Amino acid sequence: MSSEFNFKRALAIARKEKFHILRDPFTLTMATILPVLSVLIFGLAIEFNVKNIGLTVIDSDRTLSSRKLTEVFSSSQYFHINPARGSMLNAIADLDSEHSKAVLIIEPEFEHNLYASEKAKTQFILDGADNTTAGVILGYLGGIQQATALKLTGTKASSPIELKTRYLFNPELSTPWFVIPGLAVVVITILSILLTALTVAREWENGSMELLLSTPVQPLEIIIGKLIPYTFIGLAAILLVVLVALLAFGLPFAGSIFLFSIGSLIFLIACLAQGMLISVLIRTQQLSMQAAMVTGLLPSLLLSGFIFPIESMPIFFQNFTSILPSKWFMIISRGVFLKGAGLIDLKIPFLALSILSFILVLTATKKFKKDLEP
Numbered sequence: 001m002s003s004e005f006n007f008k009r010a011l012a013i014a015r016k017e018k019f020h021i022l023r024d025p026f027t028l029t030m031a032t033i034l035p036v037l038s039v040l041i042f043g044l045a046i047e048f049n050v051k052n053i054g055l056t057v058i059d060s061d062r063t064l065s066s067r068k069l070t071e072v073f074s075s076s077q078y079f080h081i082n083p084a085r086g087s088m089l090n091a092i093a094d095l096d097s098e099h100s101k102a103v104l105i106i107e108p109e110f111e112h113n114l115y116a117s118e119k120a121k122t123q124f125i126l127d128g129a130d131n132t133t134a135g136v137i138l139g140y141l142g143g144i145q146q147a148t149a150l151k152l153t154g155t156k157a158s159s160p161i162e163l164k165t166r167y168l169f170n171p172e173l174s175t176p177w178f179v180i181p182g183l184a185v186v187v188i189t190i191l192s193i194l195l196t197a198l199t200v201a202r203e204w205e206n207g208s209m210e211l212l213l214s215t216p217v218q219p220l221e222i223i224i225g226k227l228i229p230y231t232f233i234g235l236a237a238i239l240l241v242v243l244v245a246l247l248a249f250g251l252p253f254a255g256s257i258f259l260f261s262i263g264s265l266i267f268l269i270a271c272l273a274q275g276m277l278i279s280v281l282i283r284t285q286q287l288s289m290q291a292a293m294v295t296g297l298l299p300s301l302l303l304s305g306f307i308f309p310i311e312s313m314p315i316f317f318q319n320f321t322s323i324l325p326s327k328w329f330m331i332i333s334r335g336v337f338l339k340g341a342g343l344i345d346l347k348i349p350f351l352a353l354s355i356l357s358f359i360l361v362l363t364a365t366k367k368f369k370k371d372l373e374p
Contacts, residue, residue: 009217013225017199021229027195031233035187035240042183043176043249046307050136054100055079056091065111065152069122072148073104078140095127102126102137114152169254169338180245181337182306184264185330186297187241189271192234193296196275197288199226204283219368223361227272234268235261245337254340263336263346266353267329271296273360274325280367300326325360328353 021027055073059066073079082100094100105123114120124141128134170177203209212222245251253260275292282288300306303317304326310318321327328349335341335349343350 005218005220007221010221010225010228013217013222014228017226018229021233027233030191030195031237032240034191035237036244038187038190039180039183039241039244040248042186043180043245046175046179048136048175048178049173050133051078053079053102053137054082054094054098056082056094056100056103058088058091058103058105060108061106061110063111065114065120066106068151069106069110069148070104072144072151076140076144076147078137091125095125098127100127101133176249177251177338178334179306180241180249180251181333182304182330184238184241184333185267185304185326186300186306187237188234188264188268188329189296189300189326191237192230192268192271193275193278194289194292195233196227196230196272197278197282197292197296198285199230200276200279201283201285201288205285220365223276223365223368227269227276230272230275231265231268234272235264238264238268251337254338255336256340256342259343259346260333260336263329263332263350263353266350266357267325267332270325270353270357270360273357273364277360277364277367280364299324303327304330306330322352323356325353325356328356 057070057073059070070081074081079102082094088105091100091103091105095103103123103125105125107121107123110120110122126134126137167173200209203212217225242253246253274296278291278295279288282291299321302308303310303313303321303324305321306326310321310327313321331349332346332353335346339345
């Protein structure tokens with residue numbers, strides 16, 4: 001039996017796996033429908049800009065100025081005004097029942113104090129149970145305060161410094177622009193790790209691995225042969241994600257298609273090798289699927305920077321994410337997609353991703369045993 005790698009034998013394994021994929025509705029559905037649905041659902045459903053915030057207004061002044069103040073909040077398109085039901089207790093009850101997220105209390109003599117050059121007092125009570133939403137709402141108040149000063153006095157709030165803000169790479173702070181490039185990471189992770197985690201486990205459960213082991217084929221040939229079809233599936237999924245992003249959401253693609261493709265291929269190899277390693281270590285499909293979810297899907301959603309900034313995590317988890325390929329490809333995807341970053345800018349993510357891919361492929365190959373013993 002030859003111990004040298006034979007590419008023809010690897011291709012034979014690849015052809016065998018291709019025929020299985022074409023006969024498997026689950027794999028075909030995952031490969032074609034999942035990427036499109038993921039982009040459409042996540043792109044439309046996830047929204048970091050908080051809107052339609054319920055605001056209960058208690059107007060104890062009932063003057064033209066107090067009504068103008070209420071109009072500023074309602075015209076901001078962030079708040080919708082809920083009519084007050086009398087007392088402060090009822091307003092707090094609105095917060096308890098989540099009928100409102102905030103309460104605006106306009107105190108008596110508001111208009112008189114405003115034009116008498118005294119402090120016109122109002123109170124803004126905010127539901128702090130959801131600290132993320134509360135932080136966003138507080139960020140809106142600065143702009144609303146300036147708009148209120150302009151509407152009531154005709155001048156902006158006095159300040160010796162004029163600060164103008166300009167946003168690069170995402171001028172309108174559009175959530176889909178931030179989310180969808182990261183979805184390429186999540187989709188590849190789901191497809192590649194899950195599908196490949198099941199492939200060898202299925203061979204063991206069906207008893208076909210014994211026949212495969214009786215042939216002259218080598219472990220590396222089996223692994224590469226099984227990874228080739230799923231590589232094309234992963235690349236097709238990435239293409240679908242990019243097309244939906246460009247055509248359905250109008251995202252720009254500022255960088256190099258070639259550089260993005262290279263990064264996608266390296267990341268895809270890492271995920272396929274991870275899925276293969278799971279299927280080598282765990283020889284049942286059910287446990288392999290669970291392991292794929294725990295080690296693949298959850299880290300790509302929670303620890304890759306997809307939604308939660310890695311810089312805001314504790315130091316331990318900031319360091320821990322460095323061993324996750326999804327973190328490095330997230331940087332590459334958003335950097336190339338939105339910023340037009342080049343290879344020099346992304347040399348560290350590319351290097352880290354390449355090293356992790358090599359380690360995963362090598363480990364999967366070493367762990368593959370050419371015997372029937374677990």
